[in-house]
Amino acid sequence: MSLRPVLASLALNLLLFSPLLAQTPSQEPGALSQQTKEEQEKAKKELEQKALALLDNVITGVPGLKLPENRAAILTSSADLLWTHDEKRARSIFRDAVNTLVEAFNEAPAEVPARYNNSQWIIFQSRYQTLGMIARHDPQFALELLQASRPPASEDSNFETQMQNQERQLEQSIAMQAAANDPKKALQIAEESLSKGFSYSLIGLLQRLQQKDPDASAKFAGEIIGKLKTENLATNREAQAVALQLFQLTIRQQSSVLPQSSPAMSSPPLLDDSSLHDLADVLANAAIGNSTSLMQQIQFLIPEIEKRVPERAAQLEKRLADARKTLSETNPWMKYQELMRTGTAEAILEAASAAPPEMRGNLYYSAAMKLSQSGDTDRARQIINDNLSGPIRDQYLAQIDQQAISVDIQKGRIEEARRRIAKIASKEIRTNELVNIAARLAVKGDKKSAAELLDEALTLTTVPPENQQQMSTLLRIAQTYATVDPARSFAIVEPLINQANQLLDAAAVLEGFGPVQGSFRKGEMVVGTGPSGMNAIYSQYGAALSALARADFDRAKTAADRFQRNEANLMARLLIAQAVLSNRAAVGGRIGGGIGISGDVIRSVPF
DSSP states (O other), rough: OOOHHHHHHHHHHHHHHGGGGGOOOOOOGGGGSSSOOOOOOOOHHHHHHHHHHHHHHHHHHGGGGGGHHHHHHHHHHHHHHHTTOOHHHHHHHHHHHHHHHOOOOOOOOOOTTSTOOHHHHHHHHHHHHHHHHHHHHHEEEEEEHHHHOOOOOOHHHHHHHHHOOOOOOHHHHHHHHTTTTTHHHHHHHHHHHHTTTOOHHHHHHHHHHHHHHHHOOOOOOHHHHHHHSSSTTOOOHHHHHHHHHHHHHHHHHHHHHTTTOOOOOOOOOOSOOHHHHHHHHHHHHHHHHSSSSHHHHHHGGGGHHHOGGGGGHHHHHHHHHHHHHHHHHHOTTTTHHHHHHHOOOHHHHHHHHHHHHHHHHHHHHHHHHHHHHOOOOHHHHHHHHHHOOOHOOOOOHHHHHHHHHHHHHHOHHHHHHHHHHHHHHHHHHHHHHHHHHHHHHHHOOOHHHHHHHHHHHHSSOSSOOOOHHHHHHOOOHHHHHHHHHHHHHHHHHHHHHHHHHHHHHHHHHHSSSSSOOOOTTTTTEEEESSOOHHHHHHHHHHHHHHHHHOOOOHHHHHHTTTSHHHHHHHHHHHHHHHHHHHHGGGGTTTTTTEEESOOOOOOOOOO
């Protein structure tokens, strides 16, 4: 494993965890219950003012960052937090963020754009995130900035295609947001976007239109089917996905529509019978005339397609039989897939005894997991021990044990879970399972038992951590301690903060030697989009961050100030401000919000 991602990940974990040190035993969230309502409201306003002042400090520090995607990311997240407090200023900051990315895109060096982590692609992705976040507040404003900030065409055809696809997808996602207030405008945008091609956001937009304007939805659905008729579904993956989603969704809607006499009528399906017939015909043509791989994608829809186009049933059945024969010849697993999905453990074991040697392991594993799920853990383990060996046996046994432990914890069988944990060979797995039980006990209020389990887990952990896995385990222990014994949490993490500063500096230096890893550029940590592992980090620590930063704001800020690098310091401060100003901080703990590729609103995006 490369050292650079490990160093950066350790430092970033510490960065995000530092505000968790804010809670002290005398300042737990429950202490506020003893205050009067007026005192609580006053304290809340004072805390909010501190957070706004800190946020202003963050915004002031943005020009000192080297990377435009970092400046844009922090400006965007700051504007998101400011929106309900100062919308005018927030709009200005959002516009500055987009302009920063436009300028950076125009000034980007002439690299090979198709490279995974080249500067142009990072900037383009940052723009995508920023506009998505703006759309959550004001879709029309987001559309204006989208149109004003379109990047210039790239000479690299592959990169240009990717940009156009994302541009179209983002446009349709924003249109879906706009549909809530202006369905006609949303339809206009959707039609213009559809003329350029399909995207995975299309069905979400169609559903939103149906909720707001059924006539507009029906019109747009007809236009989608009309365009599908001109596409090759075997080669156009977006068109194929839209056709399948639209067909499946309409079938489900039809099956759920209640009788006309029912007072609780469901909404009508997206497609009427005539349109659904046309769509079924499109799918039938694609299945009959194209590749086996496409038939494999839609084979489970064949009965439903045949209902709508019975005249094509004979051709479809023949094509399906041919496809299955071809797949069974080229992929021996085909004959076992359905058995593993729906068969009993006994049937799978019988098949395993006669299967080719290279397939038996997965069959034995499938049978064992079915037994484990039914509660017969001992027999499941016996099957694996009798028929497998080496690392794969250990891996499967660990999975069976983890499943059994999870069931024990869910059912409150704590002592049984602990006995199972004691038998696990891997220290890492034992540690994580102990922390799982401790977290559950802490939620129930049994802090004493939770602390005892954490003490045991800590004895299995290497301190100081020597690799990324050890670091994640140690911080997870510290995070759980924060809910039962904040002083212990602080004692674990405090020695690592200075080390984090050293590791960040080391990672910045190492980034110049060898392939670009995406953690640093130009000597600065990338805090925007890119393969920096930020998503997992935010989701792991974000929920606790909100409550603990609120518990002792000043101490949290002091912890953030200990990070020496400018980008790390600003990021930590922004997280603390978010914990106070944004209720979304408790959901995943990431910064900001945006629109996902499916068209659904994402309550947080990587920062």
